[in-house]
Amino acid sequence: MFVYTTVKKKDIHIFSDPLNQKMIELLIRNDMTPLDLMKKLNKPILSVWKRVNDMENANIIKFIKQKKKIGGPVLRVYRASAVIYVDEDLSFLNGSVPVMHVWRELNSEIFKLIDENNDIPPGVDPINYASLVFLKSLKTVISNSDEILKKLSLMEDDIQKNVKNIRLK
Numbered sequence: 475m476f477v478y479t480t481v482k483k484k485d486i487h488i489f490s491d492p493l494n495q496k497m498i499e500l501l502i503r504n505d506m507t508p509l510d511l512m513k514k515l516n517k518p519i520l521s522v523w524k525r526v527n528d529m530e531n532a533n534i535i536k537f538i539k540q541k542k543k544i545g546g547p548v549l550r551v552y553r554a555s556a557v558i559y560v561d562e563d564l565s566f567l568n569g570s571v572p573v574m575h576v577w578r579e580l581n582s583e584i585f586k587l588i589d590e591n592n593d594i595p596p597g598v599d600p601i602n603y604a605s606l607v608f609l610k611s612l613k614t615v616i617s618n619s620d621e622i623l624k625k626l627s628l629m630e631d632d633i634q635k636n637v638k639n640i641r642l643k
Contacts (some may be wrong), residue, residue, distance in 0.1 A: 475501075475594045477604040478558035478585070485532035487558060493517070494525055494534075501535050501554040502600055509549060526552060534559070557594070557604035560585075576625060580615060587611035 481489045488494060497511055500586045506514075512522045529535045533555055541549045594600050615622075 475553060475600055476493045476556040477588055477594060477607045478560055478592065479533065479556035480562040481532065481534065481559050482562050485534065486561065488528050489534055491525075493521075493545050494601060496532050497522075497525060497529070498534065498554050501552055502557055504552045505538060505551050507541065507549040554600075556623075557600050558608065576622075576629065579621065583615045584608075584611045587614055 488513075491499075493515070500506060500511065500514060502507060504510075508519065508522045508526050511526070512519045515522070526535065530537060530552065535552045536555050537550055538553050539551045541551050543549065588607055588611045594603050
C-alpha cells in the first residue's frame with residue numbers, strides 16, 4: 475500500500491461514487507474479500523463484485539492474495555492501493571491563472587518528499603503512516619516559506635500594477 479496514488483481522469487467517477495468511497499475506507503484499514511464487503515455494507519454481492527472489479531481496473535484497490543475456505547470457494551482478498559488519492563493533473567485548477575504554477579510547484583515539492591516514503595511498511599497503521607509522511611513533507615516545504623513568500627510577493631506586486639482601485643480584506 476502507498477501513502478498516495480493518482481486517479482486518472484477517466485476513473486474519477488469510479489472513485490467519487492459514495493458506495494465505492496465506503497468500500498475504499500474499509501479497504502484502507504483491512505484486507506477484505508467482496509463477501510466481507512457485502513456483509514459489512516449490506517449490499518448485494520453482484521453489486522459489490524462489479525464495484526470491486528471497476529476499482530481494481532482503475533488501480534484504486536488491488537488484489538493481494540487468494541484465500542480458500544475449507545470446502546468452500548477460493549476468495550480473492552483486496553486492499554486499498556493507497557490512503558490518499560490525487561487527481562492526476564489537478565484539473566480542478568485553472569491553468570491560466572498566473573499563481574496556479576506556484577500552487578502546482580508547492581504540490582510537486584510536497585509529493586516529491588512523500589515519494590521518498592510512499593511505501594507503507596507492513597504492520598503499520600496506514601492512516602497514521604500516511605498522515606505522518608504528509609505532515610513531515612508539508613512541514614519541510616513550509617520551512618522554506620521565505621522563498622515561497624518572496625515568489626508570491628513578486629507576483630502580487632506584478633499583478634497589483636495591472637489592478638487598480640481594488641482593496642482586498
